[in-house]
Amino acid sequence: MLKSNQPQPTKSNNPITIVDVANFLGVSISTVSRALNNKSDINQKTKDAIIQAAIDLDYKPNFLAQSLNKGSTHTIGVIVPDVGHPFFASVLAGIQQVANNTGYRIIVCHSNESYRIEVLNTETLMACRVDGILISHSKETTEFDHIKKITEKGIPVVQYDRVNSELNTSNIIHQDFKGAFNLVEHLISQGCRRIGVMSGPKEMQICKTRIEGYKAALQKHGIEINNDYIVHSNISYGEGEQILNYFIGLENPPDGIFAIVNRNAIEMMKAAKEKGIKIPDELAFAGFGDDILAQYFEPPLTVYNHFPTRIGEIAIRMLIENINNKSNFNPYSKIVEGELIIRKSSLKKGSCL
Amino acid sequence: MLKSNQPQPTKSNNPITIVDVANFLGVSISTVSRALNNKSDINQKTKDAIIQAAIDLDYKPNFLAQSLNKGSTHTIGVIVPDVGHPFFASVLAGIQQVANNTGYRIIVCHSNESYRIEVLNTETLMACRVDGILISHSKETTEFDHIKKITEKGIPVVQYDRVNSELNTSNIIHQDFKGAFNLVEHLISQGCRRIGVMSGPKEMQICKTRIEGYKAALQKHGIEINNDYIVHSNISYGEGEQILNYFIGLENPPDGIFAIVNRNAIEMMKAAKEKGIKIPDELAFAGFGDDILAQYFEPPLTVYNHFPTRIGEIAIRMLIENINNKSNFNPYSKIVEGELIIRKSSLKKGSCL
DNA sequence: GTGAAAGCGCTAACAC
C-alpha cells in the first residue's frame, strides 16, 4: 500500500484524527481538544477556526479513545431475554426513547432466555465498560452471582420485570400480585368457580407473586385452592394446547383459566375453539399483559395491561440517576400501576361491558 | 475515598488491568499479553501461571483499549427501523445467532422509522468504530449520502430488506416481485378480478417491486390495471381501516385485497368483519410476510413467508465475508426464496386447501 | 491562551 505524502484531508481512508485537525491549522492537539470540548480558556477565534476545520475535514472523535481515558462510555447495556416478545419490545422502545433524549448510547444484548448467554452478556457489557446495566433475567436464571460481580465493581444495575429482590440493586416491577388478583377476581365475578392457572417456571419471582395474587382472590371469595388447577410450564410458545388438554381432561375441569403469560392464554383459546368449547360461557380466559394479539384474537382477551413502555422509561431513568450519583445512592424499588382491560374472552352471558 | 496501599486483588473498585496481573507475578506486561492472547514464543509454565493469575484476580481485558490499538472492534452495528415489528425481530434473532457463533459483538440501533435518527445511528456506529454495518432503511429515507460516507471510508455495509440498489454495497432481499406475483395470482385463482393493493410509501424500493409483481400477475391473466385499486399509505399501524373504507366506497369495490404489509391486511380484515363483510367470499385477503398474528387471526391470513430469520443470518454472513476480505471484495446481491402459505382468508367457497 | 507531556489499557515491534 502506498501512502501519499501530500495532505489529503478528504480522501484518506484512515479516519481523521485530532492530529490531522491540529496539523491542518498549525495548532497543538490540546488546543483542538479544548475547542471541541467547549472548554474555557480558549481564544474565540482559534475556537471558531478549529470547529470549522473539524467540519471541513469531517472529523469525528474516536469514541473508543475518548472513553478509554475518561473511564466512562456514556453507554448503557440492556439485557433482554426475548426481543421478539411484544412486552420486551415495548420496554426497549421506552428505554431507547429516554436514552435518545439524554444522550446515552444503548447496547442491547439478547440472552434468548438462556442463563449461559445471560452471563456472557454481562461479561460483554463489562468488557465494553458500560456505565450501567438494565437487566431482566432469563427464565433459566436462578443463580445471580454474575450480577453480584457487577454491583461489587460499583457498576449500577437496575433489574426490570423479572427481578431478584435479594440483590442489592434498584428494581422496577409491575403490580404482579394486584394484577393477578384483579384478573382472577374478575373471573369470579363472571361466575367462574374452578379457575385454572397456567404459570411459568416455579422459581421465577413473577410467577410466584402472580400465583399468590391468584390464591388471594380465591380465598377472599371463599373458593378452595385446588393444586390440580395450578400448572407450571416453561411459558414457551406452543405449550398452551397441551396444558389446555390437561385442564379439560380433569374430572372437574375449570370454568375459567388465568394465564400468567397472555400468549399462552391465546394458544389455549385457539385449542379450545378447535375443540368446540364455547368461550367464555363454558370456559372463560384472562391473561397477564396486553398486546396486539390479545386485542385482535377472536374473542379478544381480557388482560391486565402493565404498560411496558413506561417500565422501560422508568427503568433507565432510575439507572441514570444511580450513574450520576454513584457514591451515595441507595437502591430502591418501584412498582408501576397497571390496569384491568375487560374483553370478550371473560364476559359471560348476562354480563355487559 | 481512601486507597489501600496493600495489594488487594479482589476488592479494588478499579478494574484489574494487565499491569496488576504482571505485578502479581513479577513478569512484564507484554508477557502477560502474549500469554492471554495465545501467542507462540512463550514458556508453557509462565503461560499457565499467567492464565491462572488472570482467573484468580478476575482480570477482564478492557475492550476499549484492545480495540483502540488493534483498529478493529470485532463489533457489528445493526440498524433496524422498527424492533417491535415481528419481521425485524426475527431478522435480529438470525443476526444475533450467527454473531454469537462467530464471536462478533452486536450493537443494535433503532431508527424508529425516522430518517434523522437513521443518520444519527450511522454516526454513532462510526464513532464506535464498528467493523461493519447492517442496515434496513427507515420508511422516510430517500437520501443515501450517509451510507455513501460509510462505504467511502472503507467500512463494509450490507443492506437488508429495505435496500437502495444504487449504493455500492452488498444487499439481501426477498423475492418481492415473485412473492407479490404469487399472492395476487393466487387471489385470481380464487376468482378475484378486482384486486386492491395497499402499499407503502411510493419511493420505497420494496413497495415498487411488490407493485410490479402485482401488476405482472394481473397482466398475465388479462386483467386490466386500475389505478383506483392501488393505494399508497405510510404502512403505519392503524391505517388499514381507513383504506378499507376507501376500497369499499368505490363504485366497483374490490373482491380481493393484497396488503404489502401483513399487519395492514389484518387491520383491514378486522374492519371488514365489523362491517359484516364475509371473508373471503365477498372479499379475500392476502399479505406479505408471516407472523403469529397472521396465523392466529380469524380467518388466518394467506401470506408469502419470506423467512426473516434466514435473511438475518445471511446478511451478517455476507458482512463478515466482506470484513474479512476488505481489499478485494465485490459487493453482490442475494435473494432469499420465500413460500406461499395459503390460509382461509383467501380460500373461497368451492376451493379446497 | 496555548503547547508539551503524561497516561487511559492494551498490542506488537524490537531488543536481548
Next chain:
DNA sequence: GTGTTAGCGCTTTCAC
C-alpha cells in the same frame, strides 16, 4: 522466552 518501548486517539494536568 521475556522485557522494553512506542504507539492507538484522546483528555488533562502542568508549564510558559
